[in-house]
Amino acid sequence: MAEKDHIYLDYNATALIRPEVIELMADVMREGGNPSSVHAFGRNAKARLEGARAAIVEAINCRPQMVIFTSGGTEANNMAVFSSNRTRLITTNAEHDSLRASSEKFDGKVDIVPVDKNGLVDLNVLEELLKNDGENTIVSILYANNETGVLQDIEAISSITRAADALLHIDAIQAFGKVPLNFMELNVDMMSISSHKIGGPQGVGALIAREKLPVKSIIVGGGQEHGRRGGTENIAGIAGFGLAASMVPDSLEKMKTLRAWRNEIEHELKNHTPDVMLLGQGAKRLPNVSNIYMPDVISETQVMNFDLNGICISAGSACSSGKVKTSHVGLAMLGDEKIASCTIRMSLGWASAHRDIDAFIKAWKKIYDKKHA
Amino acid sequence: MTKNMLKLPVYMDYQATTPMDPRVLEAMMPYFKEKYGNPHSVEHVFGWEAEAAVEIARKQVAGIIGASEEKEIIFTSGATESNNLALKGIAFAQHPAKNHIITVKTEHECVLASSRALEKMGFDVTYLDVDHAGLIDLAELENAITEKTSLVSVMVVNNEIGVIQDITNIGKICRKNGVIFHTDAAQAVGKIPLDVDAMNIDVMSISGHKIYGPKGIGAIYIRMGTSILPLFDGGGQEQGIRSGTLAPAQCVGLGKACAIALDQMVQDNQHIRTLSSRLLEKLKSNLNNVRLNGSDSDRFPGNLNLTFDGIKSDLLVADLKHVAISTGSACSSAKQKSSYVLAALGLDKKKIDASIRIGIGRMTTEEEVDYAAEHIIACARNLL
Numbered sequence: 001m002a003e004k005d006h007i008y009l010d011y012n013a014t015a016l017i018r019p020e021v022i023e024l025m026a027d028v029m030r031e032g033g034n035p036s037s038v039h040a041f042g043r044n045a046k047a048r049l050e051g052a053r054a055a056i057v058e059a060i061n062c063r064p065q066m067v068i069f070t071s072g073g074t075e076a077n078n079m080a081v082f083s084s085n086r087t088r089l090i091t092t093n094a095e096h097d098s099l100r101a102s103s104e105k106f107d108g109k110v111d112i113v114p115v116d117k118n119g120l121v122d123l124n125v126l127e128e129l130l131k132n133d134g135e136n137t138i139v140s141i142l143y144a145n146n147e148t149g150v151l152q153d154i155e156a157i158s159s160i161t162r163a164a165d166a167l168l169h170i171d172a173i174q175a176f177g178k179v180p181l182n183f184m185e186l187n188v189d190m191m192s193i194s195s196h197k198i199g200g201p202q203g204v205g206a207l208i209a210r211e212k213l214p215v216k217s218i219i220v221g222g223g224q225e226h227g228r229r230g231g232t233e234n235i236a237g238i239a240g241f242g243l244a245a246s247m248v249p250d251s252l253e254k255m256k257t258l259r260a261w262r263n264e265i266e267h268e269l270k271n272h273t274p275d276v277m278l279l280g281q282g283a284k285r286l287p288n289v290s291n292i293y294m295p296d297v298i299s300e301t302q303v304m305n306f307d308l309n310g311i312c313i314s315a316g317s318a319c320s321s322g323k324v325k326t327s328h329v330g331l332a333m334l335g336d337e338k339i340a341s342c343t344i345r346m347s348l349g350w351a352s353a354h355r356d357i358d359a360f361i362k363a364w365k366k367i368y369d370k371k372h373a
Numbered sequence: 374m375t376k377n378m379l380k381l382p383v384y385m386d387y388q389a390t391t392p393m394d395p396r397v398l399e400a401m402m403p404y405f406k407e408k409y410g411n412p413h414s415v416e417h418v419f420g421w422e423a424e425a426a427v428e429i430a431r432k433q434v435a436g437i438i439g440a441s442e443e444k445e446i447i448f449t450s451g452a453t454e455s456n457n458l459a460l461k462g463i464a465f466a467q468h469p470a471k472n473h474i475i476t477v478k479t480e481h482e483c484v485l486a487s488s489r490a491l492e493k494m495g496f497d498v499t500y501l502d503v504d505h506a507g508l509i510d511l512a513e514l515e516n517a518i519t520e521k522t523s524l525v526s527v528m529v530v531n532n533e534i535g536v537i538q539d540i541t542n543i544g545k546i547c548r549k550n551g552v553i554f555h556t557d558a559a560q561a562v563g564k565i566p567l568d569v570d571a572m573n574i575d576v577m578s579i580s581g582h583k584i585y586g587p588k589g590i591g592a593i594y595i596r597m598g599t600s601i602l603p604l605f606d607g608g609g610q611e612q613g614i615r616s617g618t619l620a621p622a623q624c625v626g627l628g629k630a631c632a633i634a635l636d637q638m639v640q641d642n643q644h645i646r647t648l649s650s651r652l653l654e655k656l657k658s659n660l661n662n663v664r665l666n667g668s669d670s671d672r673f674p675g676n677l678n679l680t681f682d683g684i685k686s687d688l689l690v691a692d693l694k695h696v697a698i699s700t701g702s703a704c705s706s707a708k709q710k711s712s713y714v715l716a717a718l719g720l721d722k723k724k725i726d727a728s729i730r731i732g733i734g735r736m737t738t739e740e741e742v743d744y745a746a747e748h749i750i751a752c753a754r755n756l757l
Contacts, residue, residue, distance in 0.1 A: 006418055013420075014411035014618065022405040029398050029587060034390035039690070039697035040382050042389070071450030071589065074617035078605035098607030098616060105606055196618065201405065203450065203589055203620030218461070218604050220490055221453040221483030222702070230483050231453030232390065232582060234589020237620070303417070312417035 007311045007356045011197075011349030012146055012174060012289055018199040018247060018350070021240040025201060028236040035233055036222060045235050052242025056206060059245040060176070060193070062183040068207045068228045069238050070217065073173040073194035074098040076207035077140075079229075080169040080190045081106065083215045086138040090129055092121055093332040094150075095142050096171055100328075103140075118283035119150035119333045127160050134164030141168070144175035147329040147345055148279045149286030151179065158187040167213070173197055173205070177244075177251045178286045183208055190215065195237065198251065199350055200244030204237040251350055258348045259287030261357045265346070266290055268361045273368060279330060279343060288348040291330070293339055294364070297371050299327070302344045309363040313346050381695040383741045387732030388532050388560060388676055389699060393626075394585035394735070400629040401587065404622035412619050413610060423621040430628025434592050437631040438558070438577060439568035442597055447611045448624050451591040452559035453483040454604070455578035456526075458593055458615070459555040460487040462601040463524045463576065464496055467553075471523035473497040477509055477538075478717040480528055481557055482702065488526075497521070503717050506668035507536035511546060518550045525554050529561035533702055533714040533730060534667035535676025537565065544573025553599060559583050559591075563634025564642070564673055575599050581623070585735060586630030590623035641735050642674075648733050648742045649674040655746040660753055666718060666728065677731040680720065684756045686729045692752040696745045698731050 008016065028048055033041030035049045053067050070076045077098040081089060087108040091099060094115045103110050113125050121141065130137065139161050144151050154170055161168040169190040175181055177198035183191055190213065195204040209215045209228075221230025269276045269292065277293035294302060299315035306313050315327065330340030346360060384392065404426060410419030412427050431443045440446060449455045464474055476488050478500045488498045499517045501509050509527065518525070525547050527538050540556060547554035558567060559580035569577060577594040581587050595601055595614070607616030634641070656663050662682035681689065686700045701712040715725045733742070 008419060010411075010414060010417065010419070013414045017405050019406075022402070025405070026398060026402065029393045030395075032384065032390060032392040034386070034582075037386055037389045037697070037699055039386065039699065041384055041386065041697050071454065072617045074607035075450070075605055078607070082605075096607075097609070098605075101606030101609070101616065196411075196620075201620060201622065202411075202618055203623050219450075219454050219457045219483075220486040221457070221481075223482075230457070230486065231451045232588055234450070234587075234623075236587060237589045237623070307417050312414075312419055314414060314417070 005310055007359050009346045009348060009352070009356060009360060010312045010314050012345060012347035013314055014196045014202065015199045015349045016351050017196070017201060018244060020247070021200055021243050024243050025236040025240040028239045033235070035235060036224065048235050048239045049233055052238045055242035055246045059248045060181050060183045060191070060208065061185070062208050063211070065211050065226065066183070066208050068209060068215070068217070068225050069233060070205045070207055070229060071203055071234070072205040073171070073192050075217070076192035076194070076205045077171055078102050079207050079215060079217050080192060080209070081138065081140055082218065084138045084167055084169070085214050086136055086167055088133055088137040090126065090137055090139045090166075092141060094119055094145055094329045095140070096146055096173070099140055099142065099171060115332050117333055119145055119148050119280045119329070120283050121152050121157065123153070123156055123160065126157065130160060130164035130166055134166045137164070137166040139166050139168050141170050143170045143172045144178065144286050145280070145329060146174045147327055148291040148333070149174070149289035150280040151175065151284045151286065154186045154188065162187065174286065177248045178255055178288055180252060189213060195241035195244060198244045198248060200241040201237045204234055204241045254350050255287045258352065261352070261354065262287060262290050262348060265357055265361055269364060272365050277339065279333060290346045291343055292346065292364070293343045294368055295342065297367065298341050299344055302367060305367045306344070306363055309359070309366070311360055311363050313344050315344055379740045379744055383696050383745055385696055385698045385731050385733065385737070385741070385745055387734035388583070388702075388730060389732070390582045390588065391585045391734055392736050393587065394630060394633055396633060397586050397626050397629045401622045401626045404625050408621070410621070412621050413608065426621050427619055427624045430624040433628035433632045434579065437562060437567070437635045438579070438594055439570055440594055441570065444612065445594055445597060447593050447595060447614050448619055448627070449591045449593055449615055450589055452557065452578045452580035452583070455591050455593040456481065456483045456557050457487050458601070458604050459576045459578060460484065460491065460524065460526060461604060463553055463555065463599070464491050465602045466600040467523035468496070471521050473499070473519060473521040474524040474526065475499045475501065475514065475517050475522060476526045477501045477503060477528070479503050479507060479531055479714045480526065481532055481559070484526055484528070484557055505719050506671070507531060507534050507718055508668060508671065509538060511539065511542055514543065515546050515550070518546070518552055522550070522552050525552050526557070528557040529567070530558075530564065530673045530676075531667070531714065532560050533712060534678040534718070535673040536667040537561070537671045537673060540574065541572045547575075548573045560673070563631060563638065564675065566638065569594060569596065581627040581630060584630045584634050587623055587626040590620065590627045592627065644735070645675040645733050645737070648737055648739065649677060651739070652731065652733070652742045652746055653677060656749060659750045662757070666715060666720070675733045677733070678728060679731065680724050680728045681753050682724070682727060684727050684753055686727050688756055689729060689749070689752055692755070693748055696748055698729055700729055
């Protein structure tokens with residue numbers, strides 16, 4: 001099988017699913033049952049559902065009623081923005097595609113806060129924008145950027161939004177499992193999380209929303225999830241998500257090693273050529289990701305060459321349905337299309353080994369040297 | 374299988390959810406284990422493999438409903454999402470030129486909830502009545518269509534009573550009047566033959582967990598050229614109609630479930646019909662207060678909705694410790710709401726509260742049917 005020979009360094013696109021999660025999901029799928037049924041099979045499925053909810057509650061410090069399971073992060077982000085009943089949206093120019101698309105469809109005023117060269121939100125601009133109309137505004141911010149790993153100062157942002165009576169939603173999909181995540185301490189109103197970025201299955205996510213908010217999925221039906229999201233729950237997937245969430249402490253432990261390895265990569269590349277540029281290096285970042293600019297080699301060419309060397313990385317986010325586009329995140333930070341079009345993202349995860357790092361460094365140097373011989 | 378191998382409790386609630394076919398689970402496992410990858414990662418081999426598997430699954434789903442183009446199949450998180458997408462997506466796409474949709478009083482809760490949501494936004498909705506058999510009147514449907522009508526939504530097999538609507542002729546009427554025809558086929562796919570072309574269906578909702586596949590996956594068939602707006606936006610996956618990372622294992626599971634169902638539909642039906650007749654026969658010959666709800670002839674035999682005159686069905690269900698059945702749809706059973714479907718058939722409150730739904734499926738055995746019959750009869754006699 002081809003993939004056995006490949007080195008997977010694209011955890012921010014999707015993490016490898018943990019073997020324990022697969023085992024549990026297979027068991028749950030064999031059990032059957034619809035959690036809305038009142039008989040023994042239904043009660044068992046319901047127990048699986050609530051067990052997973054408890055694991056999420058434990059992992060991110062919130063209350064059970066705040067957890068609304070969805071089909072994934074995209075649905076959660078859409079739900080947060082569209083059902084908030086607010087008439088103005090403030091977001092940034094370095095968001096995930098799901099939020100960018102939502103903001104284009106938003107029925108109301110949309111204001112964009114720019115990010116600086118380190119990818120950080122300009123808090124003064126945010127504060128200024130919130131001087132008027134704060135109580136009608138929802139602010140939606142990507143906590144950890146999916147392409148660069150740059151972490152926003154959410155506590156500073158939430159104190160600004162609180163003072164202005166604005167709602168704050170954060171997309172914590174990439175942050176979950178990579179940095180400690182505490183819903184209550186961050187003092188936000190809503191937060192999106194996703195299963196397949198933390199070693200759980202694809203097709204599952206959740207919106208964490210304070211109980212009093214009117215948020216409701218656009219998907220209505222049998223009144224599941226306290227009437228906030230219809231449809232028979234994906235029990236096996238949700239159980240898998242719950243187990244992956246309960247393993248987050250292990251993931252966080254592993255992040256210490258991954259941070260050292262990531263720094264090793266960046267150090268090695270810098271030593272090889274001073275022309276390398278590391279996006280977001282000046283800010284607090286996720287420990288597992290590096291967004292690397294290689295002069296004069298466009299992203300797509302780099303990715304193809306890494307693939308020929310048996311290494312899976314990506315040019316940016318995995319979403320753009322078949323096309324490799326210039327990263328809007330790189331563009332927002334640097335304002336330079338030429339640089340933004342020559343960056344790649346390398347992201348590590350729970351199953352990464354040191355030999356993967358060595359292979360990456362070797363391949364990067366090879367691709368660079370070939371171009372700059 | 375001999376009697377002493379009977380495993381308790383006996384599962385007879387196939388309309389709420391079906392057990393997963395072990396072959397489906399087996400097909401899914403590699404996509405959890407070694408063939409992981411984000412199918413939208415176009416840049417490396419992991420992504421390609423996941424994408425190839427999703428495309429095979431798409432073909433399998435297209436195959437079971439006679440869709441000519443694979444791209445007419447869009448994966449969703451389940452039939453509830455598909456139904457929401459069909460009703461809202463089509464109503465929005467044709468608004469403001471058209472602002473009226475038509476559906477039926479006995480549709481699934483999520484179709485009715487979507488219709489009510491549209492009404493709140495200012496759309497007009499006609500809810501068609503059904504007769505005592507649970508069937509709509511085609512003339513009434515045709516009369517309800519106006520030049521403002523964008524969509525007709527009528528389900529194939531009813532989830533509570535198993536009645537099958539005359540889909541082909543409903544489709545014909547819609548086609549003739551230039552109205553889009555959507556059908557919720559969650560309970561029908563794999564159980565009765567479906568052909569979107571022969572039946573004039575423009576949009577169809579499909580569920581995984583009602584056809585021995587996984588929960589949390591479904592699909593929507595959208596005929597080429599039908600305009601529909603997405604429910605949510607993002608990375609532009611599924612031709613922009615349904616954003617969000619696809620779950621390849623889930624797609625593979627739905628595809629496999631469709632392929633198996635297509636392959637053994639005749640065999641499954643034979644099995645289900647035999648067991649269903651056997652159960653009904655036993656109940657009727659031992660109890661004189663049993664009546665089958667909904668049409669005798671236009672029905673899927675795996676669904677027996679029965680009224681036990683003079684008995685409170687929630688007590689019957691509770692007494693049946695080792696037989697898992699329900700008083701109605703799973704969505705409403707948890708909330709203890711009485712069935713609006715039976716009410717639409719003309720049953721009074723007393724009769725509705727005396728009704729249960731028994732589901733028979735691919736994995737049901739003769740021993741299970743006999744066990745269930747014996748215990749239902751005993752409990753029913755006790756409660757009389």
